[in-house]
Amino acid sequence: MKGTGDEMYLAEVKGNVVATTKDQKLVGTKLLIVQPMDPTFTPYGNPLIAVDTVGAGFRDRVIIATGGSARTIFAEGTPVDAAIVAIIDTVELY
Numbered sequence: 001m002k003g004t005g006d007e008m009y010l011a012e013v014k015g016n017v018v019a020t021t022k023d024q025k026l027v028g029t030k031l032l033i034v035q036p037m038d039p040t041f042t043p044y045g046n047p048l049i050a051v052d053t054v055g056a057g058f059r060d061r062v063i064i065a066t067g068g069s070a071r072t073i074f075a076e077g078t079p080v081d082a083a084i085v086a087i088i089d090t091v092e093l094y
Helices: none
Strands: 008-017 030-037 048-052 061-066 082-087
Touching: 008 082, 030 061, 030 082
Parallel strands: 048 082
Antiparallel strands: 008 030, 008 061, 030 048, 061 082
């Protein structure tokens, strides 16, 4: 990821992570591997793991929130740095 702190990114779901043993506050969550993409959907940077909050699936193009913005969705103290917050229908560039 380019920046630091609270940011939002376009990304594509590339896979999932199965972790049967994880922090108690993450029990019941789905962890997905996402690849950041620019507005033309060209991949950049390294893939990351994000908690799915919207029911995204393989190859869905999504919006991920990072940092404190991602954590606001969860209970205090939940170890989350990236969350999928939307599934993209279309992107319009001007």
